[in-house]
Amino acid sequence: MDLATRLERPSAPNVINSNHYSIELEWEHVRIQDQARARNRRLFDETGAAYSGSLIYLHQREKKVGSIWENIYTGSALRCKIENLKPHTQYEFRIQCKSGLNGERSEWSPSLLAETTPEPMNGETIFKAIAAPGKEQLEKLINFLGEEHSLLEHPDKDGNLPLMHACAKLDISKVELLIKAGANINNYISSGKTALMVAASTGFSKACALLIENGANIYSVDQNGITILHHAIDSKNFDTVAVIIKQLNREQDEKIKDIEINRPVGTNKWTPLYRAVIHDCNKEMIELLLRNGANPECQDKSTFSTALQMAVIRGNLFTTQLLVTYGANPRSMSKVSGKTLQELASSTNKTDLINYVNSLPGAPRM
Template structure:
């Protein structure tokens, strides 16, 4: 028993002596791989107590300086020799230090080490922001990175090309097409870049998109064509170019079976656009799914100047819709006094 007791005492004293050996001052953590949100750190753990149960091991802690308070906070405690700091801010400077703690509670700190996260990878969001700001330099930078999908859509379903075409940013449109932007890609409502440019009135972009494969035959979800949208926008130069380029004049949508002239009769009533379409050969007596003509639609929407133009251009005031009503009945039903007068004058001239 005495020998066992003496042996135990000797063992305990040896352990205690080992634990009380002065700690070796630690070197700063070594910076490993860094990304835009993480930094890997490693350190030497050889030569420190690591025998027996874990409570007799040397403890390693990584501390990170808080940028605002300029004080250190512990982000890791354990027995490993590596740690990855996650959730960091991109393109930011950080300071780390290593603390070692012996089984007896003694602690030593390493000098701090500097580390930087990388810039956040360029994304479709960066490209959309650059296009929206008409920032050619930034657009070039993002496209040249080779990491961004040029046809990615924003929360409104617009590609960068659609956005540039809509806003009239010609040089950016050219650059996007150069990098493979799809000129025929459509948003959620079925509109492509050509339709958006036609509606917004950007003739140079319309011509450019045509050169690179945009087609007058494209349709949105309602069956409207680029000419429908150009008529809605009221841009005479674009419509004149479309006519010259062979665009179909009496193309119909899928909902009401309206041609651009009929849609114009309902929406804007623009006489200048209507005159251009009519002179090019648009049918003034075409009918929609309910048998209405452009004249009837113009009467219903109180487009007085357009009614006069249509009558002067050969619109037939005698035509009835599927319910037996004509332009005169519609004008009377809605009390369109000026239009009633126009129709009466036309009637007297015919007789």
């Protein structure tokens, strides 16, 4: 269409209101501009109603490289509320007019730059930032909040703290950000759970090391009496257990170290070693525990089954060999079934295990 026959270019729309998820715009000037036109070129009649076919197009794009215009409204209204926008984000808007009487169109108006407000701070804000990909959103939030802000210790609906969430996400950069921002490393929830327990139980060895380096208490226990080392055993991750034991080895009091390495917990009084046997942990972890003072004669206090008997029952040859090497008694009989170690091995139908148990010096025979 010849530019000479175009409608006059409208001004940019105006912002009426905005919040963190919406922007409301108006373009009342379009009606005022229309009143100066010849009757056959107008969009609206004398009553202010739009002629059939008269339209106003509203385009939007995010203010960033590569974004494209998209049509978000077509009609004859003089205002529009755009919702479901990103918080704290800039958008550009422009309008174009079309006469319903002769089909003339205007050029696009100049662009309006408008911005949504930052998302209101509440208990969910920090958890959303932790859940978001990358560390940028959390970093921006912490910079906005400042150090040691109360939101760093605000629990979610289940009582878990932000630092626990970062450990559960296995995101070391976010754990580091929260620690630097002043999150209380040894804060705990009603269950007695700490961030170090979360990191240990998920096998997040890097977070365990970082938390310990910054003062995390490795002697804390939850409401069930479960220690950090027990939580690490549950992860079945060698590096995680190694980090905890390395810190225990720095203990000056050998009695305290021995207590932690062999602490019985729960109704069955499982030690870390017994827990590792039950979980079929690899031989490297079993040997790490034994090498650092775990008692090979530990047992389940409710059934009196020894770790060696349980290793045989579970058909684990390597664990059986390690326990015997470190002093477990192959002559003891099961107090539950009265069976010898040989009989327990025979019930597994694992030839290598049976042959090994039968080869043990002094092992009772059938």
